Amino acid sequence: STDEWALHGRDHQEQRYSPLDQINRENVAQLGLAWHYQFESDRGQEATPIQADGVIYTSVAWSVVYALDAETGELLWSYDPQVPREALADACCDAVNRGVALRRDRVFVGTLDGRLIALNSRTGELVWSVDTVDHSVPGRHYTITGAPRVVKDKIVIGNAGAEFGVRGYVTAYDAASGEQAWRFYLTPNPEGRADGAASDDVMRDVVQQTWSPGEWTISGGGGTAWDSMTYDPDTNLLFIGAGNGSPFDFYRRSGGQGDNLFLSSIVAVNPDTGAYVWHYQTSPSDSWDYTATQHMIATRLTINGQERDVLMQAPKNGYFYVLDRRTGELLSATPYAPVTWSTGVDMETGRPILAENAHYQTGTALLQPGPFGAHSWQAMSFSPRTGLVYIPVQLMGGGYARDPNFQRRPVGQNVAIQLPEFPQDQLAAIRAATTGQLVAWDPVAGRARWTVEHPYFLNGGTLVTAGDLVFQGNAEGHLVAYDATNGEQVWSYDAGTGIIAPPISYRINGQQYIAIMVGFGGAGAIVGRVVPDRPRMPGRLLVFRLGGTAEAPAYDPPPSAPIDVTGITSRGNADLGMAEYNRTCATCHGGNASVAYNADLRRSGALRSEELWRSVVIDGALEDNGMIAFRDVLTPREAENIRAYVLRHARQSQRRGEE
Numbered sequence: 001s002t003d004e005w006a007l008h009g010r011d012h013q014e015q016r017y018s019p020l021d022q023i024n025r026e027n028v029a030q031l032g033l034a035w036h037y038q039f040e041s042d043r044g045q046e047a048t049p050i051q052a053d054g055v056i057y058t059s060v061a062w063s064v065v066y067a068l069d070a071e072t073g074e075l076l077w078s079y080d081p082q083v084p085r086e087a088l089a090d091a092c093c094d095a096v097n098r099g100v101a102l103r104r105d106r107v108f109v110g111t112l113d114g115r116l117i118a119l120n121s122r123t124g125e126l127v128w129s130v131d132t133v134d135h136s137v138p139g140r141h142y143t144i145t146g147a148p149r150v151v152k153d154k155i156v157i158g159n160a161g162a163e164f165g166v167r168g169y170v171t172a173y174d175a176a177s178g179e180q181a182w183r184f185y186l187t188p189n190p191e192g193r194a195d196g197a198a199s200d201d202v203m204r205d206v207v208q209q210t211w212s213p214g215e216w217t218i219s220g221g222g223g224t225a226w227d228s229m230t231y232d233p234d235t236n237l238l239f240i241g242a243g244n245g246s247p248f249d250f251y252r253r254s255g256g257q258g259d260n261l262f263l264s265s266i267v268a269v270n271p272d273t274g275a276y277v278w279h280y281q282t283s284p285s286d287s288w289d290y291t292a293t294q295h296m297i298a299t300r301l302t303i304n305g306q307e308r309d310v311l312m313q314a315p316k317n318g319y320f321y322v323l324d325r326r327t328g329e330l331l332s333a334t335p336y337a338p339v340t341w342s343t344g345v346d347m348e349t350g351r352p353i354l355a356e357n358a359h360y361q362t363g364t365a366l367l368q369p370g371p372f373g374a375h376s377w378q379a380m381s382f383s384p385r386t387g388l389v390y391i392p393v394q395l396m397g398g399g400y401a402r403d404p405n406f407q408r409r410p411v412g413q414n415v416a417i418q419l420p421e422f423p424q425d426q427l428a429a430i431r432a433a434t435t436g437q438l439v440a441w442d443p444v445a446g447r448a449r450w451t452v453e454h455p456y457f458l459n460g461g462t463l464v465t466a467g468d469l470v471f472q473g474n475a476e477g478h479l480v481a482y483d484a485t486n487g488e489q490v491w492s493y494d495a496g497t498g499i500i501a502p503p504i505s506y507r508i509n510g511q512q513y514i515a516i517m518v519g520f521g522g523a524g525a526i527v528g529r530v531v532p533d534r535p536r537m538p539g540r541l542l543v544f545r546l547g548g549t550a551e552a553p554a555y556d557p558p559p560s561a562p563i564d565v566t567g568i569t570s571r572g573n574a575d576l577g578m579a580e581y582n583r584t585c586a587t588c589h590g591g592n593a594s595v596a597y598n599a600d601l602r603r604s605g606a607l608r609s610e611e612l613w614r615s616v617v618i619d620g621a622l623e624d625n626g627m628i629a630f631r632d633v634l635t636p637r638e639a640e641n642i643r644a645y646v647l648r649h650a651r652q653s654q655r656r657g658e659e
């Protein structure tokens with residue numbers, strides 16, 4: 001019904017448009033807190049809550065599910081799938097979860113360690129649980145962070161892990177029994193064999209030919225479907241957003257040849273059978289982490305006087321695509337953010353025109369967008385009233401360089417490019433150039449109608465309502481309402497902690513509510529330095545209504561004084577330690593040893609001695625927190641070099657008086 005938010009994107013076509021207009025531009029000033037609920041988790045909160053039958057279902061980090069009374073916030077039940085904490089080492093971007101799915105009396109969640117679980121929606125009791133991980137090649141590090149989607153009598157889920165070396169796929173399960181209905185692979189079988197999967201025919205006829213010999217036969221090629229899927233009842237098609245190549249480096253991956261389907265592609269399948277119908281590849285021969293896993297919206301637009309059934313996506317690569325959703329025909333591709341990796345999209349062939357050295361084959365390439373993309377998983381929304389798409393845009397370039405010394409390792413990321421260190425003297429300039437925008441995009445004209453500038457690049461997804469309001473949370477911790485027609489800020493609320501999740505809206509007993517998960521983390525937080533430097537706070541669900549007068553208590557900042565590093569010495573070599581740190585530690589603990597969502601190593605008590613440090617890094621003393629033992633990839637000497645490097649940073653921040 002119009003009152004509920006029963007599916008991930010509110011409707012199957014994922015417009016994230018609420019037809020409710022009780023809260024509107026005239027009265028939004030009276031919007032106040034109705035209730036809040038505080039979770040234990042202080043990691044990134046990325047879930048879109050689901051609301052139906054008076055209940056809100058949501059998930060937090062470590063895939064823990066909560067059911068709350070949607071009017072009062074009373075806890076009805078919660079379910080902890082007990083994800084082993086070592087799964088964190090297999091996740092590129094925090095222990096996040098983007099939400100649950102609801103079908104009749106069942107709630108479904110994908111867990112960080114790769115299970116799909118069905119719960120009784122009234123009691124939270126386990127109904128069934130299946131392992132979604134393809135174990136045919138041992139040692140692959142699959143995770144799940146995305147929300148399952150409901151398609152008729154099936155539940156569909158993808159996987160994450162392309163940065164580590166996996167082979168992407170999507171699996172559909174029978175909602176009642178958990179029995180597997182079909183599986184669709186997104187990269188070819190390395191031996192050219194049939195998988196006995198729904199993708200077999202298209203792999204043989206189309207996909208296999210777009211790969212050449214290279215590292216992908218070991219790494220699996222990537223192409224994970226870690227976030228977006230949209231079901232279109234009009235065409236009975238399921239659109240799958242496929243991710244980046246593994247490893248990133250195209251030359252190492254595939255000898256510098258072939259488009260490498262279905263990397264960075266939108267793939268349409270028949271959801272009843274998983275049979276292939278069409279695909280469109282946004283970034284052939286992906287070498288940049290230009291995933292096409294971004295949120296997709298199916299709708300109708302009038303283009304050149306003609307009603308068209310379209311699918312819209314703003315993937316990481318910076319182009320806004322409008323496709324014919326029945327055929328995959330490209331209707332337009334226009335940059336919605338600065339793009340330097342290509343000079344345009346050829347409308348005849350549908351292919352991007354690559355800039356010189358785009359594949360960094362002749363040296364380091366500084367490109368826009370960078371690997372975080374001009375838009376990531378933060379959902380966009382579409383208002384049929386304004387005809388505009390509201391995109392959370394990230395402005396951040398990236399330096400890409402091939403890693404001549406790359407060697408595959410059994411744990412950690414295997415991206416095969418070098419991560420540059422932010423030079424201390426240029427940090428201020430880099431921070432100033434790394435910003436965000438809320439862009440109101442006209443998908444027919446192919447241009448921004450209005451733009452709001454954000455000081456930080458990492459902000460929340462969007463919701464648009466029939467009250468002509470756009471809601472978005474931001475890195476500084478404000479939930480803001482904008483006039484959907486012109487971008488004027490009309491309301492804001494200080495949540496006290498950063499926001500990355502998208503809001504939803506629902507109505508109960510004639511009262512309209514706006515609800516949002518708050519809590520900072522996810523991939524953006526790992527770059528440290530360019531996001532607000534504030535401690536992690538427990539996540540909260542905030543729910544607003546007109547005339548709401550509830551108050552959420554202010555957060556107590558947790559004590560996080562730096563340890564005194566004066567007098568601590570190391571025999572290690574800090575310069576060698578820097579290279580090793582960037583290879584092994586940076587993806588969780590941040591560039592320049594500064595980070596928002598895992599332990600800030602500059603403040604780690606383990607810095608105090610070589611023995612302590614070794615007990616954690618080599619022997620896994622903190623395994624229960626997700627800090628696994630790295631004895632298989634680091635020697636004690638390398639670990640000590642890393643300690644020397646982190647100590648150097650700790651001294652620098654102590655000298656600068658940073659907390």
Ligand SMILES: O=C(O)c1cc(C(=O)O)c2c(n1)C(=O)C(=O)c1cc(C(=O)O)[nH]c1-2
Pocket residue numbers: 046092093096144145146159160161162163224226243244289291371372376377521522523524
């Ligand atoms: O290739 C993958 O399998 C994969 C997975 C994920 C994930 O599961 O969170 C992200 C990414 N890639 C990615 O490239 C990315 O930028 C990203 C951001 C986030 C996040 O939650 O903030 N996850 C991911």
Ligand SMILES: [Ca+2]
Pocket residue numbers: 162163243244289291
């Ligand atoms: Ca990725």
